[in-house]
Amino acid sequence: MKDVKKIKISVIGGGASSLLLAALLNPNKFEISIFEKNAALGRKFLVAGDGGFNLTHSEEIKEFVKRYHPTKFITPYIKEFSNEDFRNYLKKIGIETYVGSSKRVFPSKEIKPIQVLNAFENELKKNNVQLFFKHTWKGFDKEGNLLFDNNGEEKIIHSDIKIFSLGGASWKVTGSDGSWLNYFKDKKIKTIDFEASNCAYKIEHKKHSKTFFGSALKNCVFTCGDATKKGEAVLTKFGIEGSGIYPLSMEIRKQLKENKKAILHIDLKPDLTKAEIKNRIENKGDYSIKDVLSKKVNLNDAQVELIKTYTTKEEYTDASSLSKLVKNFSLEITDSAPIDEAISTVGGIDLKEITTHFELKKLPQHYCIGEMLNWDAPTGGYLLQACVSMAHHLATHLNTQNE
Numbered sequence: 001m002k003d004v005k006k007i008k009i010s011v012i013g014g015g016a017s018s019l020l021l022a023a024l025l026n027p028n029k030f031e032i033s034i035f036e037k038n039a040a041l042g043r044k045f046l047v048a049g050d051g052g053f054n055l056t057h058s059e060e061i062k063e064f065v066k067r068y069h070p071t072k073f074i075t076p077y078i079k080e081f082s083n084e085d086f087r088n089y090l091k092k093i094g095i096e097t098y099v100g101s102s103k104r105v106f107p108s109k110e111i112k113p114i115q116v117l118n119a120f121e122n123e124l125k126k127n128n129v130q131l132f133f134k135h136t137w138k139g140f141d142k143e144g145n146l147l148f149d150n151n152g153e154e155k156i157i158h159s160d161i162k163i164f165s166l167g168g169a170s171w172k173v174t175g176s177d178g179s180w181l182n183y184f185k186d187k188k189i190k191t192i193d194f195e196a197s198n199c200a201y202k203i204e205h206k207k208h209s210k211t212f213f214g215s216a217l218k219n220c221v222f223t224c225g226d227a228t229k230k231g232e233a234v235l236t237k238f239g240i241e242g243s244g245i246y247p248l249s250m251e252i253r254k255q256l257k258e259n260k261k262a263i264l265h266i267d268l269k270p271d272l273t274k275a276e277i278k279n280r281i282e283n284k285g286d287y288s289i290k291d292v293l294s295k296k297v298n299l300n301d302a303q304v305e306l307i308k309t310y311t312t313k314e315e316y317t318d319a320s321s322l323s324k325l326v327k328n329f330s331l332e333i334t335d336s337a338p339i340d341e342a343i344s345t346v347g348g349i350d351l352k353e354i355t356t357h358f359e360l361k362k363l364p365q366h367y368c369i370g371e372m373l374n375w376d377a378p379t380g381g382y383l384l385q386a387c388v389s390m391a392h393h394l395a396t397h398l399n400t401q402n403e
């Protein structure tokens, strides 16, 4: 039987998005290659696995899609390949998952992050995906072919379809450094400079704040503008960070841009009303104010120290002012952490530049997926889910389009 000539697909970047994409592309139609600058795949995937590996989140889809910005952009892809679908896929490739108390989805306790990566790599092998390591993409030649640096030598790669999944611009050590932005700018494709998201935020703490550095504010409600999240945050020398803060990133960035500062409101005791707290303070009996805050209002040491450090003596000794502060404690954020320290970034390719199938409108047969596109979501499984949902959509689109 005569061999049918296969369509050549080059996937540039070997991270979370491309792992699933390349495994789902039809190997009978496509000759699939991944070009990765590192000597191995999935470096950022492994970093994500280092601390609480949230593969996805178990939230209902209706709520799930609201975590993304812009919601409208991401919704169809998440609906096509949902958190449940991703868990089923992981199960199929030998990775059992479980839902933690935070509703985040983790690999089963005995499964290490490297085993999750290996399971993906096995699928690539089964799909005859060719891997080219130490290939750093350097833009296009005059004919529009891909240019790579391979151990100091220039290499030109011809392919029918090019898929970019180059990641964001944080944790450069993993390979995702965003240095490719100019190659798209040269093609008149609108790009947006990267900014940190899901990161720590700077607070000019008072000199004597040292006592609470490293302490967690637990079960608090954090609010910035319209964004609100119940959760926890750690007070650090730099400022504040944690799962209660990350979802506020977009609003914090907006306020920082507009006012050079963002105001973070913290309800330190969401389970009690202001009146109830005031009542407990007023009826403190022989308790000191510090004791009444910790023993009767049940604030932890960090919360009490925070209040003590930031209030005047008058506020601290007045039940009405103090209860108000417990319910609405404000901190002024003056900056974001450096981009490299952020869990994710926003910026990259402007969403207006791509079709609903992620094809660059100005460069047909060139596609972009994953964190390199300008969307945002809190960490906790939402980032990886968006990447795999985009990968699933593009693989399905290409498989069916080229039937």
Ligand SMILES: Cc1cc2nc3c(=O)[nH]c(=O)nc-3n(C[C@H](O)[C@H](O)[C@H](O)COP(=O)(O)OP(=O)(O)OC[C@H]3O[C@@H](n4cnc5c(N)ncnc54)[C@H](O)[C@@H]3O)c2cc1C
Residues within 6 Å of the ligand: 012, 013, 014, 015, 016, 017, 018, 035, 036, 037, 038, 041, 042, 043, 044, 045, 047, 048, 049, 051, 052, 053, 054, 055, 056, 135, 136, 137, 138, 165, 166, 167, 168, 170, 171, 174, 175, 176, 177, 178, 180, 342, 343, 344, 369, 370, 371, 372, 379, 380, 381, 382, 383, 384, 385, 387
């Ligand atoms: C500390 C940390 C913890 C995280 N934890 C979680 C979590 O628990 N849950 C969650 O959902 N998300 C988490 N994330 C985010 C998640 O890992 C990323 O959003 C996701 O990996 C993005 O996938 P991607 O495929 O778009 O890009 P990446 O995974 O970043 O992959 C991009 C690849 O492209 C390669 N590349 C870049 N430039 C070039 C070039 N010029 N030539 C060739 N190759 C290139 C890079 O080396 C890299 O391998 C975490 C991130 C960090 C940093």
